Amino acid sequence: MTPNEKITTNGLRLTTPRKKILSIFSSQGHPISFEEYALLDTTIDKSTFYRNMQTFEAADIIQGIESDEGKRYFELSEKQHPHFICQQCHTITCLDEAPIPKLSGYRINSITYKGQCPQCFDL
Amino acid sequence: MTPNEKITTNGLRLTTPRKKILSIFSSQGHPISFEEYALLDTTIDKSTFYRNMQTFEAADIIQGIESDEGKRYFELSEKQHPHFICQQCHTITCLDEAPIPKLSGYRINSITYKGQCPQCFDL
DNA sequence: GCTTATCTGCAACTTAGTTGCATTAGAATG
DNA sequence: CATTCTAATGCAACTAAGTTGCAGATAAGC
Incomplete structure (x- = not known):
């Protein structure tokens, strides 16, 4: 749709x-x-x-x-995918390939990771 | 420490x-x-x-x-653990037992799930 | 084409978080 | 213990993301 x-x-x-x-x-x-x-x-x-x-x-x-x-x-909100927020450059990346884990009892609509993206991690 | x-x-x-x-x-x-x-x-x-x-x-x-x-x-920020944010009751739950996945190339500091918690999911 | 309830646009408002600055008080040194 | 220096506090004023009230516009059904 x-x-x-x-x-x-x-x-x-x-x-x-x-x-x-x-x-x-x-x-x-x-x-x-x-x-x-x-x-x-x-x-x-x-x-x-x-x-x-x-x-x-x-x-x-x-x-x-x-x-x-x-x-x-x-x-x-088409295909569900996790997001990664870099705490250094503040870019939001779509992790199209990464799987969405399950948590019994919870209905999960989205996942967000925070940390350092590959670009900022290398520096 | x-x-x-x-x-x-x-x-x-x-x-x-x-x-x-x-x-x-x-x-x-x-x-x-x-x-x-x-x-x-x-x-x-x-x-x-x-x-x-x-x-x-x-x-x-x-x-x-x-x-x-x-x-x-x-x-x-003591022991790392994911958090769950219920989009219905807006409660933030610490998921002390849930593992933190790895993503190659990224340094992950935190994970946040959003969705419905067990209480709100049952209704 | 007319009617009506939904939606828009404007302006005023709310509030989480920030900033500038004068004052206070840790901590190091003698 | 007194002195000094710099980091940290408290206040008040500010910023900006997001919300709200309301009058006028417009999509959709008849």
Whole structure:
């Protein structure tokens, strides 16, 4: 199911800002913050952006990630994959190949590792 | 090495507020936010708290965790263990028994799972 | 095309966390 | 123990991510 289809099947309206939000997220492939989003779409209002992030998280269209710098990053919740946050360069990397462990009793939606990425680890 | 020893070996001063901060964190055993800390120590100034959290993270005395509600939680960085953040009740659980996976090329300092805890999953 | 409830955009607000600065107090030295 | 020097504290003012109230706009169903 495409993100646009998820919108209509969740009883939400397919508005102009929502189509633009989803097309921009589709073209990214990695999590972005509002700050970064606003560079790609200068017409969006931040309240529209953040309200839609909440709506889309509830509809499982978007997944949020808390950075180590007090910002939230968002990406399309398509194939589940862990994320790595480098505490030195603060880059968020998608670990597309890494498996998601199981924990009995818990329902796991996401995993985030923090530490040093290969670039920063070598220095 | 106790937290107080870590302070002196890092060339930091063992001040009254620092001793209190470490004694309170020692008595907790789970991550707490400034809001929660301030209930246990009404004399601390928040700038002193946050500045020490930064100093202590750099000295590997304290470890920070980003909640899903835009707050930072802190705990003593003694034995490494993963954390689980319930996206429904927003409780942060220490998974003392769960192993920390390896990722080649990366240095992993912490892992955070997000999802639903057993209590919320059952409902 | 009309109606209605949802959604948007604006502006004002909230609050976690930071910063500048004057004062205090560890710790080292004699 | 007194002196000195620098790190640390406390206060107040600030910053910025994210939220909220509300009036006007617009998608979707009839």
